[in-house]
Amino acid sequence: EAQVTQNPRYLITVTGKKLTVTCSQNMNHEYMSWYRQDPGLGLRQIYYSMNVEVTDKGDVPEGYKVSRKEKRNFPLILESPSPNQTSLYFCASRDTGGSYEQYFGPGTRLTVT
């Protein structure tokens, strides 16, 4: 089954404790992206990757890092989480061919206390 997976789905952590949210897709998509969703603000892009070893900042990259060592994986790293990073995070991927449709993962709800 074609899908985007994320882990963990829920995470409660404390300020300053490094964490990684994993994202994996099995559709051989080149383009992958991370968004955060906050009430009243919709979804905002954090980082994106056009292909392996190619990453770039989105609209809200501060406090986040990413890496793209393999085509299928695109982890999101919070080296020193802060309470303002409490949010719902979605990973997405798409093929760079004719379809522009982005496929979203199930989401990770992060709470930083």
Place this chain on the structure above:
Amino acid sequence: GENVEQHPSTLSVQEGDSAVIKCTYSDSASNYFPWYKQELGKRPQLIIDIRSNVGEKKDQRIAVTLNKTAKHFSLHITETQPEDSAVYFCAASKWGGKLIFGQGTELSVKP
């Protein structure tokens, strides 16, 4: 910077009525406009999209219209059903890249 404004933020309709959600975008270079439906606790799912070379697209009860001159696009849902209740997001993109989302519309369809 790039911006997408979406209205209304909440919409309540009776089952069988039509619902219309409107979005305005700021970047005239945007050429791809998807609409996503997000049910409570679920991921956004694409329900319909349109590219800038087309003015209207329809899929059963759902249609999207695009006015490039005015830089706005709208989602139309006819014969609404309770299962249409969800949050709907519009978005704009250049060539399928970064999606700039609207703020969302919470649609409630009352039986």
